[in-house]
Amino acid sequence: MTPSPISVLAIDTTSEFLSLAVRAxxxxxxxxxxxxxxxxxxxxxxxxxxxxxxxxxxPAGLELLLVAVGPGSFTGTRIGMAAAATFAQxxxxxxxGVDTLHLLAAQSFSNDGSRVxxxxxxxxxxxxxxxxxxxxxxxxxxxPIALSTIPELAAAxxxxxxxxxxxxxxxxxxxxxxxxxxxxxxxxxxxxxLLLLEAGIARFRSNRAGPFPxxxxxxxxxxxxxxxxxxxx
Amino acid sequence: MNTLGLAIDTTFDDTSVAILRGRREVLANLTLSQFAxxxxxxxxxxxxxxxxxxxxxxxLMERALAxxxxxxxxxxxxxxxxxxxxxxxxxxxxxxxxxxxxLLRLPLIxxxxxxxxxxxxxxxxxxxxxxxxxxxAAGGHTLLIHxxxxxxxxxxxxxxxxxxxxCVDKVAKMFGHPFPxxxxxxxxxxxxxxxxxxxPRPMLNxxxxxxxxxxxxxxxLYFRRDNDLGxxxxxxxxxxxxAFFEAVTDVLITKTLRAAEKYGVxxxxxxxxxxxxxxxxxGFEAACxxxxxxxxxxxxxxCTDNAAMVACLxxxxxxAGRHDTLELxxxxxxxx
Numbered sequence: 001m002t003p004s005p006i007s008v009l010a011i012d013t014t015s016e017f018l019s020l021a022v023r024a025x026x027x028x029x030x031x032x033x034x035x036x037x038x039x040x041x042x043x044x045x046x047x048x049x050x051x052x053x054x055x056x057x058x059p060a061g062l063e064l065l066l067v068a069v070g071p072g073s074f075t076g077t078r079i080g081m082a083a084a085a086t087f088a089q090x091x092x093x094x095x096x097g098v099d100t101l102h103l104l105a106a107q108s109f110s111n112d113g114s115r116v117x118x119x120x121x122x123x124x125x126x127x128x129x130x131x132x133x134x135x136x137x138x139x140x141x142x143x144p145i146a147l148s149t150i151p152e153l154a155a156a157x158x159x160x161x162x163x164x165x166x167x168x169x170x171x172x173x174x175x176x177x178x179x180x181x182x183x184x185x186x187x188x189x190x191x192x193x194l195l196l197l198e199a200g201i202a203r204f205r206s207n208r209a210g211p212f213p214x215x216x217x218x219x220x221x222x223x224x225x226x227x228x229x230x231x232x233x
Numbered sequence: 234m235n236t237l238g239l240a241i242d243t244t245f246d247d248t249s250v251a252i253l254r255g256r257r258e259v260l261a262n263l264t265l266s267q268f269a270x271x272x273x274x275x276x277x278x279x280x281x282x283x284x285x286x287x288x289x290x291x292x293l294m295e296r297a298l299a300x301x302x303x304x305x306x307x308x309x310x311x312x313x314x315x316x317x318x319x320x321x322x323x324x325x326x327x328x329x330x331x332x333x334x335x336l337l338r339l340p341l342i343x344x345x346x347x348x349x350x351x352x353x354x355x356x357x358x359x360x361x362x363x364x365x366x367x368x369x370a371a372g373g374h375t376l377l378i379h380x381x382x383x384x385x386x387x388x389x390x391x392x393x394x395x396x397x398x399x400c401v402d403k404v405a406k407m408f409g410h411p412f413p414x415x416x417x418x419x420x421x422x423x424x425x426x427x428x429x430x431x432x433p434r435p436m437l438n439x440x441x442x443x444x445x446x447x448x449x450x451x452x453x454l455y456f457r458r459d460n461d462l463g464x465x466x467x468x469x470x471x472x473x474x475x476a477f478f479e480a481v482t483d484v485l486i487t488k489t490l491r492a493a494e495k496y497g498v499x500x501x502x503x504x505x506x507x508x509x510x511x512x513x514x515x516g517f518e519a520a521c522x523x524x525x526x527x528x529x530x531x532x533x534x535x536c537t538d539n540a541a542m543v544a545c546l547x548x549x550x551x552x553a554g555r556h557d558t559l560e561l562x563x564x565x566x567x568x569x
Contacts, residue, residue, distance in 0.1 A: 041331075044331070046559065048335070074321070075283070078283060082329050083332045085291050086291065089291050091336070217284070
């Protein structure tokens, strides 16, 4: 039986880009993507309002909220999560979080059985990364998110294609090392809110009865990361 | 107008939510302090503060609504402190407030946290007679504000370096006391006669209304280094701290009354964390009585950062139709 369509808003503010997507029932989904830098807080609600108007739904009509929980810009992540959690609190609707590396891996083509390694730069000389595999159109994590140096990453990745996101400040001395990594073919060139919509709805459908624990932001960095114990995928 | 408003303050290390009916009826005023979260660092760590705000703001809002016995749909306006403070922390409160305003189609009111501090006095004393001279002695600021009417105010004196509260915290730390140092310094100052040593009163005799406390802090550092405390014939901690705090209160009281006189103001208010000091209050009471001035200060719970004072100012702003858009920005620095 085909699951009934629901109305969903997806918010990703974990990078310098604002990515939003909305689906209202069985109407086609709509999305927005814009470079905000430090201005996310200023434009967020204007953009959400425009997007909801585009698909003809009022905020009160939302049935599910999705949010990107990081890792990424600390402040950016908090803005998206504060907004999404408030929407969920006021409307009484579930809120589901999806991590940034999953969304990054989801930019690759979903060929069944294909593997992809998502890589996100940290501030200094380390990267966050995690391996994923596509199965039945769904992306599955094969190991928890790790924090490594570039040489460690190269050893871990091997020939697996990578999806790489770099946001400032990305050290230029990485250029040569990163150029050696095999790049995955992408269906989306940027952190697309539609991918968050896709991943979040899949999680919602797989656990429709709930409960939906409140998502926590992922702040992975140096010592904090070493103390963090991610749940096995 | 008996409107219902919700106010949020996350400017520094306290997460606070208040619900106000009309201008003064506080239905809830909940503040979650982060002292314990920052204790190991001896001061507030901005990133840690922002994380904590996000962690606690929604449960705190829920508790405030339950305490007030209302739901979100009963609210008429939403207010948030959008300056000055730690920008990462401010953005958490602002985003929550904007989300509420957007979802519930309510007016949004951005509040200057410093402007709000004196409104702790309006909350408990009712309408105050303008013009007023406010001393705001909050953690990061020591300011003299001349207010002619609601929303018409000007900073006429400010600390050119450390704020008084900051100086008190740091000196308390020099003597081995935990952050915040204000309560223990006040307790020692009340319990002891000041030592005969006269510590500096910076900028007290100059013509301006600005303050400086870093010289006093340095003087205490050298005094601490050069003197044996507690030994036979040496100085005792209590009297030394009392003498130090006497220097702080002398400067604050003298400058405030001088500002009031200069601007022809007959009523003075004291607010901010340091206003909770009983020693400072006693000093102000005596000085204002002597000068024939009226003095207002709030109860201690409303001296430190709280959303009730933000809500009170917001209620006046709402009545005056002074609302903001959802594009409201946060500011780390004080403008005014």
